[in-house]
């Protein structure tokens with residue numbers, strides 16, 4: 001008679017909870033340490049640039065700018081977003097999205113390197129151990145949540161209508177808290193392991209090393225090179241999102257199916273086309289008027305009248321929260337501060353509420369801060385690169401503000417209300 005005990009024991013040996021199940025000789029504290037230190041730098045950069053992006057929306061300025069009205073103390077750091085240098089948001093958000101994409105192989109390799117630890121039994125040996133494992137759940141869950149929501153948002157921006165900002169913002173705080181705690185606990189150990197033994201040196205009591213390693217097919221150095229090569233491929237195929245011209249053609253990871261910008265003066269990336277938001281030539285033709293209001297009353301201007309006012313130029317990019325941006329385009333139109341003067345604020349104009357012709361959708365209204373109205377480069381643009389705006393870039397008139405996120409550059413503007421946000 002065969003007892004079932006040995007069979008059960010043999011079965012246990014073949015489960016992921018058995019130490020002998022994981023046999024890659026690549027695993028070990030030094031290998032995980034390298035990936036962990038890269039993530040420490042990279043994720044800190046993601047967190048900082050993410051908070052900057054949040055500040056750039058000016059969420060505390062007016063309810064229309066605020067996608068997370070319940071943020072409370074988490075908005076403690078908000079500050080008036082500057083207008084110089086004019087490429088500021090292009091840089092911070094380009095870094096946020098590009099570094100986020102490039103870190104994906106590093107994150108996956110890091111999770112792979114510690115995966116045996118996720119299966120150890122018993123699940124909790126003590127209260128402290130239980131707490132540690134729960135914090136790891138927050139860490140791993142938080143990392144996956146932030147990367148997945150971010151990647152989905154830049155690829156399929158309509159997946160989370162209205163809810164991406166709260167999800168990614170609150171998720172970031174939870175994740176980063178768990179990340180900081182983990183980094184505080186593990187960084188000294190990681191640095192020590194690499195200092196003393198390098199990548200292959202033995203680490204006393206290395207809990208990540210397999211007790212029964214298989215024959216190596218790849219060195220630790222080789223495995224890291226593979227991860228680096230993966231990141232490099234992602235870098236080359238995504239960094240072009242922040243440029244136009246030939247570099248952009250390399251950006252095969254840029255969302256497919258986006259509107260084709262075509263060529264010529266208006267041939268730079270389009271976020272939403274006029275057709276996509278239901279704007280027709282009947283809305284933007286002879287019947288279009290710009291309404292400007294302030295203490296001087298309610299004024300109305302036709303496009304002809306706006307073109308007859310003093311025209312100014314500014315070379316400014318469009319930089320979207322999704323990480324793509326254009327190089328500087330040459331915009332021409334009326335200064336916002338000149339319109340503020342006509343509305344009754346001859347000096348030190350206040351902020352302005354901008355409203356589009358667009359009848360529905362999340363980005364048809366935005367508030368701009370006083371520093372943005374006062375900057376001489378902030379325009380109600382009528383032309384771009386020497387040509388009238390195309391319908392898709394906001395004809396008859398659009399906002400363009402230096403250093404601001406794309407979302408504040410309202411297209412198809414119909415109304416400007418100075419001083420009332």
Ligand SMILES: Nc1nc2c(c(=O)[nH]1)N[C@H]1C(S)=C(S)[C@@H](COP(=O)(O)O)O[C@H]1N2
Pocket residue numbers: 268269270271272277318319320321356357358361363364392393394405406407408409410411412
């Ligand atoms: N009315 C209106 N304006 C808008 C938007 C919109 O959806 N509706 N999208 C904004 C966003 S998110 C960006 S990135 C820029 C893109 O400008 P572009 O399409 O001219 O490149 O327009 C902004 N202005």
Ligand SMILES: [Mo]
Pocket residue numbers: 271319320321322406407
């Ligand atoms: Mo955008």
